[in-house]
Amino acid sequence: MSRIESRPTDGLSYDTTEPKYWNKEGLEKEIDRVFDICQGCRLCFNLCPSFPLLFEASDRLDHDVRRMTPAEKERVIELCWGCKLCEVKCPYTPRDGHEFQLDFPRLIMRAKAIRARENGIKLREKMLGNPDLLGKIGSITPGLANFGCHNKFQRLVMEKLLGIHRDKKLPDFAGETFDKWLARNPLPSPPANPTAKVVVFPTCFVNYYNPGPGKAAVKVLAKNGCEVACTSQNCCGMPALDGGDVEFARKEARRNIDAMLPMVRKGFKIAAINPTCSLTMRREYPHLLTGDDVKEFSAAIVDTHELLWSLKTDNKFNRDFRTTPGKIAYHIPCHLKAQNIGFRSRDLMRIIPGATIATVDACTAHDGTWAMKKEFFELSMKWGEKAFSGLRDAEPNIMATDCPLAAVQIEQATGTRPLHPIEVLERAYRDDGFADKVPPPQK
Secondary structure (H helix, E strand, O other): OOOOOOOOOOOOOOOOHHHHOOOHHHHHHHHHHHHHHHHHHOOOOOOOOHHHHHHHHHHHHOHHHHOOHHHHHHHHOOOOOOHHHHHOOOOOHHHHHHOOOOOOHHHHHHHHHHHHHHOOHHHHHHHOOOOOHHHHHHHHHHHHHHHHHOOOOHHHHHHHHHHHHHOOOOOOOOOOOOOHHHHHOOOOOOOOOOOOEEEEEEEHHHHOOOOOOHHHHHHHHHHHOOOEEEEOOOOHHHHHHHHHOOHHHHHHHHHHHHHHHHHHHHOEEEEEEEEEEEEHHHHHHHHHOOHHHHHHHHHOOEHHHHHHHHHOOOOOOOOOOOOOOOOOEEEHHHHHHOOOOOOOOHHHHHHOOEEEEEEEEEOOOOOEEEEEEEEOOOHHHHHHHHHHHHHHHHHOEEEEOHHHHHHHHHHHHHHOOOOOOHHHHHHOOOOOOOEEEOOOOOO
């Protein structure tokens, strides 16, 4: 039975720009309130290890979460990897206008931010929170950097010094970044009457590690009559938020807004390839910075397939597919579900003649930098097994996911590297994209 008032305390804040967000006493009030609501509801018992730990402690303490030790509460916070599936499932959220105003992921983010402000940010969190810096360094000599990431001795040193698990598969640095590819391959000339005006936001991961989805996005958008642009940009800031580094996340957000808002004011949408980036720029930027320009920018963010689906709705989507992938096992990223925009990449792949989709709705438990850490890697593989087994059991021709980090986790577990759905579309447009030709139309 609940022992705590369920309505918000005077410590409620999910907005980093509010002074009370940083008040530790207010945070503790909200932790007790939210933990109490969650232990009385238990809808999220199977989403991540945070909730089973919370419920076990609650049962042991006669359902009084206030009796949990600081260490027990901290462990619940540490085990949250930020997938946001609990926010999707929760019936008590601000999104639904419920009086409880419960947002578990933002509460956890707040706790990490206050802890980081009080105790400082560890070297590992600083390093993982700045993927652009890592990417720039690794891209100077990608072969040497990749050797270090595969060498057992180097990985042991990395684990000892930085706390990155020695067995965690790390993405290889690309021989040519997306930015360098763009420099060699000028963007298509804009059509006279474009179907849409789009700035591609490739993400730091695509730029430095896997340019394929970025190249495919440029080609698919152009094939669908869009005016395509790529402007100065940097990491969305979510890796910094994962480590509690709100100030650096703010700087990342400010730079992106200043760089791309002029394009927004010319009628461009910002199409993100990674759902985490679109979620962050859409949902988190207004909680990091104030101003109408922030809201204006966030309102212009779209998922790439969301934009393409709008063309399909207006009968402007190019259906000139030449080859077919056959059966696709498609993994739904958690941060795509959290945006409540539907599964448009899946729906677009279904349009390819001869394609069938087996949808796998389960978290891979990579979630930003969480699975890379020594203390969480093995747990991440355990909690991701539902997704891994679902993809294996589908026995597909190819696997696909919108999330590049989920793709790394899936490859580690299954031995198969999934394609991004935009790559599936781009290949299907080509005569040599897949082995099987598009079946002729039935008479």
